[in-house]
Amino acid sequence: MAIPTSGFAGRRRTRDVNLPPGQYATDSFPVMSAGPTPRVLRADWTFQIAAGQGRTHQWTWEQLQALPQEDVTTDIHCVTHWSKFGTAWRGVSLDTLFEDVESGSDHTMVHSYGGYTTNIPLGDLLDGKAWLVHEFDGEPLAAAHGGPARLLVPHLYLWKSAKWVSGIRLMDQDLPGFWETNGYAMYGDPWREDRYW
Amino acid sequence: MDDQQQHSPDQDHLDGNALAGALEQFVADLTSADCTCDGCGSSAPLATALLYARAPGMVLRCPTCTAVLLCLTDQGERQVLTLDGVRHLVIARR
Amino acid sequence: MRRTWQAAEVSAARPETATARTLRLRFPDAVSGVAGQHVDLRLTAEDGYQAVRSYSVAAWVPPHELELTVEELDDGEVSPYLVTELSVGDRLEVRGPVGGWFTWTPDLGGPLQLIAGGSGIVPLMAMLRSHAEARSVVPARLLYSVRDPGSVFYRGELTVLGQEDTQVTIDVAYTRAAPDGRPVGRLTRDAVTAACFPPEDHPAIYICGSTGFVESVASWLVEDGHDAGRIRTERYGG
Incomplete structure (x- = not known):
């Protein structure tokens, strides 16, 4: 059994109805990374949705900017126990990107520059629940936080909000991505504390 | 029954219990072990690989090609070790 | 090598610089290791929150003690506590010494x-x-x-x-x-x-x-x- 360390408090941890179980609130924005930070130029950047049977939809940076933009203010919850309230993002709703995508598949694999992957049910990307964001706090999204563009799926743990996102592939069955292969939950609902296998 | 027969064991093997002694040495310092990357085939001591620890788990990457060698995730009551990128580990006898 | 956490007591502490402090830890059993190894420290708050950090061993003081030197990091969670708050007589949980690559004998x-x-x-x-x-x-x-x-x-x-x-x-x-x-x-x-x-x-x-x-x-x-x-x-x- 662990013995308490006299006088050690660690990071300040608060109880708050807006905090999912096992989380603490932080004002900082910790940088989490499982590998080297990819450096992707906007001129080279593309985003693809692969709907299967060769049906691929692709956007360049300019094409993304030409789509309707939304401002999103939301709480985010990282599985490493920190939460950050009221983060402000700007980007394109996934509803907009999926508008012309036809598929009977219910599952998706999100892919990133650098090779990262994470699986998300298609239903969790639609109906105003997910965005492809490229600004944070009014500034272009820094590479450390996933720039040029990252996914934002704030109702799931933040590892699902893939940084440096490059595309989404539709799948007929639910397969695990990177963290889902390495001990973390397939779905990742912070309010049910769905952290691990 | 065919399926049963395909999987029916012969008499030539022991069971994993007998490996306990041989595996015991793995509790020694593993960071000195030479690790061969399954991606690029290069070898180096685990101690020289690239560790990304500010993440949901500890991700160790090949110092030559940066492919993931292993990942160690702490689930609180248990830990999960995946070794997908490790072709083999060579451990010097103590 | 210790594979489990054991309690060690801070038996001495001295400032090394304005932002770093050397801590001497005393173990209930004899402790030994080689130069270059490190130990993991585990700190537990009253509510059960835990933080684990690795620190290199600066000196072996046989048979029961070793010394660490900790530098205070600006946004650190653990190092400011170790450098400015921890007192002689306080107890920490320690795992190790560990590490066999970056060592010299x-x-x-x-x-x-x-x-x-x-x-x-x-x-x-x-x-x-x-x-x-x-x-x-x-x-x-x-x-x-x-x-x-x-x-x-x-x-x-x-x-x-x-x-x-x-x-x-x-x-x-x-x-x-x-x-x-x-x-x-x-x-x-x-x-x-x-x-x-x-x-x-x-x-x-x-x-x-x-x-x-x-x-x-x-x-x-x-x-x-x-x-x-x-x-x-x-x-x-x-």
Whole structure:
């Protein structure tokens, strides 16, 4: 059994109805990374949705900017126990990107520059629940936080909000991505504390 | 029954219990072990690989090609070790 | 090697610099290890919240004690507590000593080339202490890069070692401010080359510091013709 360390408090941890179980609130924005930070130029950047049977939809940076933009203010919850309230993002709703995508598949694999992957049910990307964001706090999204563009799926743990996102592939069955292969939950609902296998 | 027969064991093997002694040495310092990357085939001591620890788990990457060698995730009551990128580990006898 | 957490008591603490402190930990059982190893510390708050950090062992004090030197990091969660709050008599949970790669024992021979950036001196100091204790005749050199004169750890002991042990040479390089008459500036490849045993001596080289420091110095030494297989590195977070 662990013995308490006299006088050690660690990071300040608060109880708050807006905090999912096992989380603490932080004002900082910790940088989490499982590998080297990819450096992707906007001129080279593309985003693809692969709907299967060769049906691929692709956007360049300019094409993304030409789509309707939304401002999103939301709480985010990282599985490493920190939460950050009221983060402000700007980007394109996934509803907009999926508008012309036809598929009977219910599952998706999100892919990133650098090779990262994470699986998300298609239903969790639609109906105003997910965005492809490229600004944070009014500034272009820094590479450390996933720039040029990252996914934002704030109702799931933040590892699902893939940084440096490059595309989404539709799948007929639910397969695990990177963290889902390495001990973390397939779905990742912070309010049910769905952290691990 | 065919399926049963395909999987029916012969008499030539022991069971994993007998490996306990041989595996015991793995509790020694593993960071000195030479690790061969399954991606690029290069070898180096685990101690020289690239560790990304500010993440949901500890991700160790090949110092030559940066492919993931292993990942160690702490689930609180248990830990999960995946070794997908490790072709083999060579451990010097103590 | 201890594979489980055990409680150790802080038996002494002394400031090393304005932002670093050396802690002596006393264990219930005998503890021993080799120079370059580290221990994991686990701190537990009243509500059960835990934090684990690794610190290099600076000195072995047989049979029951060892010393760590901890530098306070600006946004650190654990190091400010260890440097400014923890008191003699408090208990910490410790795992280890652990690590078998970045280690040196006198029987490994040399010449021994040590290169430290900032608090990367800690495991290298353990090696110098091990060298001195064994009265090793292996020639040893330390190149120690610091911000300014006030950031030097173990200042008195290093001065004595450099003056009294004929096998040991110590060079301090200052990056931001230096004592009168000493150059100031970013550590250069030439300065590293000048302060190191030449490649033909086949030194065993240990480099410890921030990731950027270690990568720069190690690549310079390989370009100078040192055998990459003789270079061992340890990067610390920060």
